[in-house]
Amino acid sequence: MDLELAGLSQVERYKLLIGLVIPRPIAWISTWSENGVANCAPFSFFNVISEEPPLCVVSFNRRSDGAIKHTLKNIRRTGEFVVNLVDEATANAMHVSSAELAESESEFDAAGLTPVPAAMVRHPRIAQAPAALECRVERRIEFGPEREMVVGEIVLVHAREGVIDADTKRISQTGYAPIGRLFASRYCTTRQRFDLPGELA
Template identity: 45%
Template sequence: MKSFNLADLSATDAYKLLRNVVTPRPIALVTTIDEAGVVNAAPFSFFNAIAFDPCMVVLGLEARPDGSPKDTSRNIRDSREFVVNIVDRAMAEKMNACSTPLPHGESEIPLAGFTVEPSETIRPPRVAEAPVALECTRHTTLELGNRREIVVGEVRSISVRDALVLDEEKLHIDHIGLDTIGRLGANFYATSRDTFEMKRPDGR
């Protein structure tokens, strides 16, 4: 087995190696709103669900190359609210367009061709095309040096496309119909349609 000591690698090469092996990573298309009411939409693949009771998600955010915070970071700090829009295969190209660097105060929504609709519990809107939206409030921000931070958000509401709810009483969701995508290394992605079932030893 080939081993790489990260102390011997540049930060860029270490990041490249990490993102190529920690896969697939779910993608959060995060919508926030600034003080002028402009909606920002940005994708992040350093994202996951990390806790329940209460339900929590985590975002890994990085600053711009010049060290200034990205709009997502700034908006979450100011408003303490954000929406994680879960990305399906149909949204992939538009999600990718949201990674285009834009000047502060310019929205990615019209550039990508997305539409937004009001959230249930918070001010930032959700993306209408998303199969699922997690409305979150900021719980904690951890600053990892000058350019990186971890945002932990408490999930206040989950909205799921009607057709995906197979059993509302048991909260069964159609995972095949959900058709989420995950980030691999470089410019590659995977879908969640190739699945298999494996029972836990404790029967749960």
């Protein structure tokens, strides 16, 4: 089957692309809103794309009422954000925090989360998350009126005890249980791993 994207509706394209390109990592982004409310929400159009310089990308569409997502608004205002990573223990809270709340309400409260100060950026990180990437905006690219991509320079990695080996800087195979997004409300664990022959650097 060949599907020309120009011949599909926006919803059909969305479902096709998010169903095919799986699993996707999840950026659980935390920011302070202008009114001092701690905001967080998940974004799975996300990945790291480079280590020199250390970069990640996240892309945003609009809220259902057409307004800019609070996360993007806060990123545009401050030029900074925190990407928290999601594990099995925080999956439910992440999902709950995707609700479109009013700017006066905090997803931290709704999902039972605790904001703690980040080290190098002015936004909070999520205390319950296993790891967090503190980011400064490297550039923003708008793709038409409905889609904007933010490229973030990662300036600091925070991880809770047991996730990163302090000497080797390697990630623990047992102390970190990240999840991925499939589509709709479906997620996957990363428990089924396998090795192929040959050594990579």
